[in-house]
Amino acid sequence: MKVISIANQKGGCGKTTTAINLGASLALKGHRVLIIDLDPQSHASFGLGIKTEQLDRSMYNVLTSVDTKRRRLQDIILNIWDKLHLAPGHILLSTIEQELRSEEDAISTIYRAIDLLTASYDFVIIDCPPSLGFLTFNALRASHLLIVPLQCCSLSLMGVGKLINMVELIQLKLQRAPKVKGLVTMYDKRTKYAKHMIQEINMYFKDNIFDTIIRVNITLREAAAHGLPAIKFDKHSAGAKDYAALSEEIIVDARKLFLDNFYQEAEDFMSEMRNKLKIQKFSFMAPEAGNVYVVGDFNHWKADDCSRLEPQPDGIWEKRMALKPGTYKYKFIVDGEWIHDPRNSKSVPNDFGGVDSLLTI
Numbered sequence: 593m594k595v596i597s598i599a600n601q602k603g604g605c606g607k608t609t610t611a612i613n614l615g616a617s618l619a620l621k622g623h624r625v626l627i628i629d630l631d632p633q634s635h636a637s638f639g640l641g642i643k644t645e646q647l648d649r650s651m652y653n654v655l656t657s658v659d660t661k662r663r664r665l666q667d668i669i670l671n672i673w674d675k676l677h678l679a680p681g682h683i684l685l686s687t688i689e690q691e692l693r694s695e696e697d698a699i700s701t702i703y704r705a706i707d708l709l710t711a712s713y714d715f716v717i718i719d720c721p722p723s724l725g726f727l728t729f730n731a732l733r734a735s736h737l738l739i740v741p742l743q744c745c746s747l748s749l750m751g752v753g754k755l756i757n758m759v760e761l762i763q764l765k766l767q768r769a770p771k772v773k774g775l776v777t778m779y780d781k782r783t784k785y786a787k788h789m790i791q792e793i794n795m796y797f798k799d800n801i802f803d804t805i806i807r808v809n810i811t812l813r814e815a816a817a818h819g820l821p822a823i824k825f826d827k828h829s830a831g832a833k834d835y836a837a838l839s840e841e842i843i844v845d846a847r848k849l850f851l852d853n854f855y856q857e858a859e860d861f862m863s864e865m866r867n868k869l870k871i872q873k874f875s876f877m878a879p880e881a882g883n884v885y886v887v888g889d890f891n892h893w894k895a896d897d898c899s900r901l902e903p904q905p906d907g908i909w910e911k912r913m914a915l916k917p918g919t920y921k922y923k924f925i926v927d928g929e930w931i932h933d934p935r936n937s938k939s940v941p942n943d944f945g946g947v948d949s950l951l952t953i
């Protein structure tokens with residue numbers, strides 16, 4: 593049995609869509625799959641046609657510390673199809689954090705619950721909530737593989753560092769941790785920005801990213817609204833095909849992804865990540881400006897969509913960039929005028945008789 597968590601504290605990046613459609617694809621290929629819905633919002637359950645408010649047993653009952661309410665995992669599982677089963681979520685999961693905070697042992701509840709079902713499933717897929725609390729920690733602690741969906745838009749790498757820190761903490765506590773793999777989701781090849789994001793994501797994750805890219809596809813949304821995986825709703829849709837490709841990649845790479853010694857690999861990968869990209873925030877006060885760019889050594893001094901700052905309500909323009917450690921020269925371009933950073937006292941003379949601001953990461 594292989595346990596896969598799908599996590600990223602950013603909401604709306606495709607976690608639930610990945611859990612449902614990857615699970616359905618694996619099941620249709622003949623694997624026995626259990627999807628665990630750990631999100632109080634229970635979108636994975638809805639996306640499989642289950643209305644959780646009508647249920648009297650859910651993952652809440654597996655995790656609760658109240659004896660009278662507690663159930664075994666096998667007692668709450670629902671059959672979606674022959675090979676696809678669901679451990680449904682429930683709004684009460686939002687209270688579990690307070691209930692269990694004091695119990696050191698509680699961190700392994702899911703691990704212990706799944707362990708009893710080793711013979712029953714080939715894959716367990718855990719859909720995590722959009723936070724890095726007790727539920728996500730519990731899921732990661734039980735997992736061999738962590739898939740991090742990365743929506744192809746700016747800021748998608750923000751916060752990933754914190755998720756990696758959680759994996760590291762598990763490594764420290766238990767001397768084992770899941771292998772981490774990024775998955776690009778909602779890719780729209782028509783936008784120049786998307787291509788730039790793919791480059792940035794590749795730089796961050798290197799080989800630890802799936803070859804399969806999930807394209808933007810409205811069928812994925814429609815299918816979920818009808819309580820079905822895309823492959824059952826419209827098997828010819830791009831969404832169905834992309835998730836079938838992802839399931840194939842996981843099956844073909846299973847040996848590599850679920851190696852016995854993958855914990856060591858995960859550790860090497862994480863220590864490498866620590867020294868990788870840092871998020872740098874650029875900001876410029878210009879309430880009257882129409883556009884502001886930040887250009888420098890890090891982006892070949894090019895003003896385009898990727899270097900454009902976003903206007904904030906208070907007249908400040910902002911842009912976050914993921915940069916490798918190093919020293920960079922940069923400037924802002926405000927309505928066509930090149931200006932050094934007034935908030936940064938470090939600068940160096942440039943070839944044009946002016947100064948460039950200097951940044952060391």
Ligand SMILES: Nc1ncnc2c1ncn2[C@@H]1O[C@H](COP(=O)(O)OP(=O)(O)O)[C@@H](O)[C@H]1O
Nearest residue numbers: 603604605606607608609778807808809812813
């Ligand atoms: N590849 C995609 N193309 C189009 N819409 C998508 C895609 N993936 C997810 N969506 C939609 O985006 C929204 C957020 O996705 P979801 O999987 O629920 O994210 P999360 O679980 O991370 O919050 C949902 O409405 C979903 O149907």
Ligand SMILES: [Mg+2]
Nearest residue numbers: 607608631635
């Ligand atoms: Mg979700």
